[in-house]
Structure formats: C-alpha cells, structure tokens
Amino acid sequence: MANALIDMFRKFGCKSSAREVFDGMAVKDVYSWTTMVNVYAKCGHLESAAQLFEDMPRRNAVSWSCMIAAYSQANQPEEAVRLFKKMIEENVEPINATLVSVLPACAQLGCLDLGRWIYDNYIVSGKVVLTVNLGNAFIDMYAKCGDLDAASRLFAEMGERNVVSWNSMVMAHAVHGQSEQVLHLFEQLKGTGIVPDEITFLGLLSACSHSGLVSEGRRYFKEMKMGYQIEPKAEHYACMIDLLGKSGLLEEALEVAKGMPMEAGEAGWGALLNACRVHGNVEIGECAADKLVKLDPSDSGIYVLMCQIYASKSKWDQVKMLRMLMRDRGVKKNPGCSSIEVDGKCHEFLAADVLHVHSEDIYAALKNIYIHLKLEGYVPLT
Template structure:
C-alpha cells in the first residue's frame, strides 16, 4: 500500500467542540470558500476541510496549531491551504500570511502566486512586484496565473511602464499565446485608459472568449465611447460568441450614454430570448438604462418584476423619476427604500440640486448628516452646487473645513472644481483662486471654472491671462472655455480681443460656435454702444438667434436708448416666448428712457391681455442653517416689523449722510 498523501487524524483526544466541528464539516459541507481559487479542488481531510467554513483568524490559528502538533503543517499542501486563507480570505491577515510563507520550504508556483495575489488584494502592490522580482531571481517556474496576478498589481499604479515591462516578459517567455494572460493584458490596458494598446492586444489574439470581448467592450463604454462599444458588441454577435450577463451590463451602460431607448428595448428583448443568467445586477442595469433613456414606465415595469431588489434597484428608480423631472415620485421612492446608502442620499440630493431646488437639497443634506451617513465625493459636489445656487458660502466653507481639512474625504479634481465654482458664485473669488493655484492636478473643467469665475466678477484681463496659461500648459480649450473667454471680453468691454477669440474658435481650434457664443458677441458689441454692428451681426448669423441673443440686443438697446433696434429685438423675443414677463419689463423700461409713455402703456396693456405677470424679485439669506426668503413689500416674515424698522433707520442714516435716491 502506498503511503497516504496526508497523515491521518491523531489518536490523541481532541477537544470535543473542535472534533464535532471537524466531523460536521466533513460530512455536511461541499461549498467552496471565496479564497479557494481552484474550484476543482476536493478537500477530504477533516482538519483541512474545516478551514472551508473558517470565519476568523482566531479559528484559523487554532486549526494551524492542531496541524502543527499533528505534523500536517510540514507538508506543502496543508501549508498552502493555511496561506491561502490568510492571504485571500475576507477574514485573513496578510502579515500572518507572510510568516507562513517564510516557513514553507521550497514553495511551488501556486504558493508564490497566492502570496502575490494576497499582497495585491491587501493594497500592497509594491510587495507583489517585489515578490515577483524575487521569483525571477530565484528562477521559480512561472505559469499563466503568475502573470495575471502581477498585472493586477500593476493596475494599482498610475505609471504604466511596469505593466509594459511585464508585457515584454510575457512575449519573451512565450505566454503571448495564453488566452488567460492575454485577457489579463487587455484588462490592464483598459484599466489604465490605454484603449489603443488594449485593442492592439485584443486584435492580435489567436482566439477570443467572452471575457476578451466583454473587457474590451467595457473599456470603450467606461471611456465614454459608446458607439465603439456597441460596434464591437455587434461584431461579437456576428462571430457567434455568446455574451454573458456581464457583457450585457456593459452594453446597457453604453446604450445609457447614448440615450437610445429603442435600441435599449431591442437589447432587453435579446436578453430575455437568450439562455442567460439574469442576475440582480443585470436587472438593475436594465432599470438604470431605461431611466437614463427616458423610459421611466419601462424602468418601473422591470423594477416591479424583480423578485429581489437591492439598494441600487431603488436608487435607479429615484434617478429615473428625477431625470424626467418628477421630483415628487423620486422622493416618494427615496422615502420608501428599505435601506439607504450614501449613493441613495447623493442621488436624491443631486436631483434637487440639478432642478435648482437648492433649499430642498441642503435640507436633505442636513438630514443625511443627522442620520450619521458619511457623504461621498458625489454628495459634496451636488451640495456645493446647491450652495452656489443659494449663496450659502458659510456652509461651503464648513464643508471644506470639516470634510477636506478634516481628511474625511480626499479632495479629488472633480470636488475641487465644485469648490471653485461655489466660491466664485458666492463672491469669494480669492478663495477660488487660492484653491485653483494649490491644485496639483487640473483638468479642462478646472480651467473653465476659474476663467468663468474671473469673467463673472469683471476681471477680464485675469480671465484672458488664465486662458493663455491654459494653452501654454498644453490643455486644449473646449466650447465651454470660450463661453468664459467671450463673457470676460464682454464684461470688460474688450471688443478687439473678443472678436479675435471668436474667430480663433473655428479657425484655430476647430470649434463650431454655438448660440451662446453668438449671444456673447452680441452682448459685447451692444454694451460698448456698437448697436449697428450688433444688429448686422445678428442678421448675418448662420443660425437663428435664440432668447439669449435677442435678449442681449434688447438689453443693449435699453441701455443706449435705441428704440428702433430694441423694438425689432423685442418682437423677436415675444415671438419665441410670449409668456416671459422680463421681456415686457425690458421693453417698457426702454420706452420710458425715451419718454415714449404711449408705448409704455401699450406694453402694459399687452401684458394684461395676455395674462402675463412680472415675476417678483426675491432675496434669500441663511441664518444658523435656516433659509429666509423676502419678496418686494413682503410682510409675511414673523420678524417683518423689526426688519422694516431697521430698514427705516438705515434710510434715515443715508439721508443724514446726504444720499439722494434716484427718481
């Protein structure tokens, strides 16, 4: 008889509880733990079998102690199982794994791979690479999983050269024909945003499986190239490669970006007709797709058919109703959620902020904090937008001090951009500039935010200086950049500069001007009194001016008293939006400056006949976290008497100082 592969249980008595656990595990359990990478492995030894359901390091150490006494730990396979638990289990300990690894004599490739995976999983990628280099130095034989594991470690670094060096080694050692390794390479390049390199590896594959196709499709989708993702999916179907549920999730993500509802319904039908595992994640992707494509009824239908719903399912429905503008139903779904996480709260806050319901957004944020839910990056971006809308500078400053200075949330580029916008819109241009100058990394949104901030506050030269710096640093301006540049020229009266930058948009940067850019030019010419030039500019535009363009011309005519052009612009505006009370007010004011009182009466009569009312002016302030709104001649506030008494004292003081109000 050959000797057994593993020693038998010792005859010495064990603790009763421990023995019962071994026997129970031995006879009843067949499930593989998450840390078991080899799903074909069958564990029959009772002591090793018990590790399959081990859920703490304390239990593991008890098992390991028993294995040491029994002599099991001296054998490579039992030692590898202990190592795998410590390195790969949710309950493991990478430091203990390191100790176990150091005591294994002559570890094989599997053990080295396990340790590399463990370091990567524990967010210690440098240790993974160090161990890989040690394998090379000790001439350890590598297999495909070695390279897959080390590529996973390389994904954790912002530098790409390490992964590229591994790629060279893969080629030299002949693993370039191994599908598992090649899929790992495609994933590495996709993860780092190098889609051209990923596609090159993908196109050179001798064979491709569903993982190859899905990884590449997902890369295009994540990079904002949905058309390319769907073209690749179509090729996949033509080659008779059966997609799985992960493939379809990436495809639905691409469709969501396009907003193509009809295509989404066709893919939905394809999913139901296919022999595919319809998971909760796939159903969630369908709900999300319908919501983003405007098919809220279809989203509700899919949501209602789900047997199991998670927090993402509910959040997708909140987003679906928010997108179609039904904040009441969105809030109803939000309140009905069995559980909420930071993403759920962020979605509802974002819905209010994007609909310019700043008060509701900030109230919900305070409620979120009261429920001890930690905000995420996206939460603060939406809250800062609401702060900008309502002028809540104090809250914005508190958010920075508490979450950023307090190191609760890392200041990402996206979040820093939101802070810059908030500071600028709340009037603190210096804080916006300080933050911008301190940013170690900036994107085009950062530059646009700062240029727009200077433009809005009338610092035209500073805005143009930043525009030149943007170009000198190799950034490519976009259409939003030129809105800021042209606005800066308009507010500062820089006619020559404004006209030059307007021409450069198309001739140098290839950006086709939009209606907002034309409106800036009309405003620029009109503000400096070049009304005839503005009028000719409007007449020669390749596109019909919108409300902003005609409004800029009408406002310029009001300022300079040009009734002829003003009446023409006013008629055009009333044709576009006859219910806008602001147009009538501008026309009336323009006629009044020229003492054309009959025309003023006509405008007011027109308002009455059409049932148009002037929107009353409204101011709001925040005091101790509460908002107070005031309209013209408003006496509804509980402290209105004290407020008006204070105003009377201010007026009296002004008159004493010699102030004479304009009639």
C-alpha cells in the same frame, strides 16, 4: 442578474420594464432599491423616486447620494440641501459623489457657510479625498457664493487640473467682472497643454462684455473658430451681441443677431434690447422687442424694457399703449427676488414683501439708505 436587468433598463430609460423586474424580485438588496430610485430619477419622476427612497428598508451612502443628485440635477437645490442635512443627522458619512452633488445646490442657494463646513469637516479632516471633480465643485461653489479668494486658493493648491478646473476659474472671474484675471488665466491655460473648449471661450467673451473689451472680444471670437475649430453656439453670439451693444455699437450688434447661423433666441435679442435701453435706441429696440414677443409673449421683461426706452425719449403715448397691451394679454411683471444666507439659514425676499419676521427693521434700514442716497444727489430713474 435582476439587478443588472434593472440597471440596463435604466440606461435605456425603460422605467416600466425596470419596475416590473424590481417588483418580481423575491429578494432585494440595497443595490436593487438604489438602482430603481435612480431609474425614476433619470426619467424625471422625482416623486416616485422620493417615495421609493423613503420605503427603502436600508439605505447607504450611495442611496443618499443618488437622491441628493436627483434633486440637484432637477433644479431643486432646497431639497438637495435638506436631504444632505438629514443624511448627516442620521450619521451616514457622505462619500465623494455626495459632496459633488450637494455643492452645486449650495452654490445655487448661496449657502457659503454650509459649503465651508463641508470643506473643513470632510476635506481638511481627510475623511474624503479631494479629487479633481470635487475640487472643481468647490471652486464653483465658492465663486458663485462670492468667496473668490477661497476659489483662487483652492485652484492654486490643486495638484491636478483639467479643463473644467480652468473653466471654473475663468467663469468665476468673468462673473465678478475681473476681465484682466480672465485673460491672464487664458494665457496660462494655453501653456499647460490643456485645450480650451466652448465653455472657456464663453467665459472669455463674457469677461470682455463685462469690461467693454471690444477688440479683445472680436479677437477671441475669431480665435475660437480659426484657432481651435470650435463652432460658436447661440450663447457665444449672445455674448458678442451684448459686448457690442453695451459699447454702443448697436447697428453692428443687430447685424450679428441677424447673421447668426441659428436663431438668436431670447439671450441674443434680450441682450440687444437691454443695450437699446442703456443707449436709448428706439428703432433697434422695437426690432429686438418684436422678435422677443414672438418667442415669449408672456415675458414681462420685454414690455418693461421697452417702456423704459420710450420713457427715456418722453414717448408717453407708447408707454401707455404698452401697459394697456400688458393688461390685455394678462402679462404681469414678476416681482424682484433676492436671497441671503445668515448664520447658515437662507432668507428669501420678494419686492414689497412684508412676511419676514424682521420686515419693519429691514424697511427702516432701507429708508435710511434712501435718505443718504438723496443727500448724495441720487435721482431715481422713473
């Protein structure tokens, strides 16, 4: 009864009431502890959840899965992966829910080696059954880590698929700019009886944007409303703005941004500003930048893009003015950041970073690349 009460309070988000019942229990089993951990996790109190997890006298696979999921859903993939590895070290066999939770963390960190190890050790070996949800998680992980062939093979081998399965492949090809495969997948999907959803069309529009397929993008945007009664969201409009902008149709893109039933937001105006940078349109760029500054005046990217637009037109006074404005507002350009996995370990780099143990070798290699670029006639944009 006490366990049921804790779970009920969890569903209503009443952590204090749940904790009151938990503290008053004379006897607590592993389910009691796990449910209370889940209460804190669902309410966003990860520190309390982690502390309670560490205090548990006994933990099972469900307990571990609960905490791994909490970190993964809270955008803390490093902690999710760390806890998964600790779980394995303590000889606790993961269950389906564990893998479904840790794979998105692998995808976010680019831990392809770990993802492959999980597949070989638990799916190929038959220790864990490959359900539809787990298959979708693997497809997403492979695609985001760059192994599109593995994602395609797994998708082809799946005996059962749902709309998420199809969306995972559509988004995978879209992210990699493979528009033909995306359009082909969509035609296949329509023949399965599975109804596409808003994510499907987001992938379609994204693919059209990557490849500059204006007529196809317009058709799909219309089809989602007229054929499937799916009301476009801000993300769909942002894709259309990006598609039109990249294709040089800046006035039409501006009209789409202004005519949206909701505020265009950072994604929509940001796409338009970037398109203005590509095509050197100062007037529309200023309009987009003005909207973006009102949304987030501390975003350094807005000022940098406008500086590039002004510089492309030799408007150096405006460039100087913007840089002074950044200084006055205390806006600093965020350093570029990238990461790569080597032998199962993720390495993160910031712009001008010299903290890595192999920094000298890395910069020597970069210098060599720059030399070859200049020999090929490359002139940097300044």
